[in-house]
Amino acid sequence: MGLGLAERSRFLIPVEASAQTSPFGLPFQGPPGPDTWYIRQWYGNTRWAYRQRRALYSQGQGLHFGVDFFAPCGHPVVAIGDGSVLAVDGPYGAAPHNVLVRHPNGWVSLYGHLLARSSLRVGQRVNQGDVVGQSGAPTGADCDTHPHLHLEIRNNSLSATTNPVRLIEADWYNLTLGADNEGLQFQLDLNQPEIWQTISDQPDVRFGGALLNDYGRTAP
Numbered sequence: 001m002g003l004g005l006a007e008r009s010r011f012l013i014p015v016e017a018s019a020q021t022s023p024f025g026l027p028f029q030g031p032p033g034p035d036t037w038y039i040r041q042w043y044g045n046t047r048w049a050y051r052q053r054r055a056l057y058s059q060g061q062g063l064h065f066g067v068d069f070f071a072p073c074g075h076p077v078v079a080i081g082d083g084s085v086l087a088v089d090g091p092y093g094a095a096p097h098n099v100l101v102r103h104p105n106g107w108v109s110l111y112g113h114l115l116a117r118s119s120l121r122v123g124q125r126v127n128q129g130d131v132v133g134q135s136g137a138p139t140g141a142d143c144d145t146h147p148h149l150h151l152e153i154r155n156n157s158l159s160a161t162t163n164p165v166r167l168i169e170a171d172w173y174n175l176t177l178g179a180d181n182e183g184l185q186f187q188l189d190l191n192q193p194e195i196w197q198t199i200s201d202q203p204d205v206r207f208g209g210a211l212l213n214d215y216g217r218t219a220p
């Protein structure tokens, strides 16, 4: 059984941070390109996330709770805003290495699947554009298998994530370089075909909450 729209709305999380719409920048310094970085998977109810809703993404209510950027292993990853380092390789997923930065506006950015442990120290101040680590792959040393940066923006208590698309100033659609895959398409709920179909229309995720997309009537 899927949830009705009213029930789903109960899971939406109020914005805790400032009303500023796009306070952050992208997590890379140079321009996108096939050999540098580009968008591989949107945040939200992607077709890939739907398929993985009871496995990879079960703790994220069935949604992909960050944005994935393709980048070759070793490509520098930079802070999306000023802040201070909250954690280095803490228990926040996105193995094998991750960094969390707390920002003055209340949001926390997470940089995941990094190649190696970051040289940053907890409590260290960083400015937007400072290198926080190098891009890697979920499989660690095997950089041939889906190397990418998983970027999350969490709330102040780290209990929820929100869509980075709405907090980062970018020409998002052009950052896919025209690629088309099931991480860039959204899964259709035939009972509610109007919801969660664009990059900016994706719900917040509360870790450990019930699946938001456990519906059966969907396009093949």
Ligand SMILES: [Zn+2]
Pocket: 041, 064, 066, 067, 068, 149, 150, 151
């Ligand atoms: Zn991801």
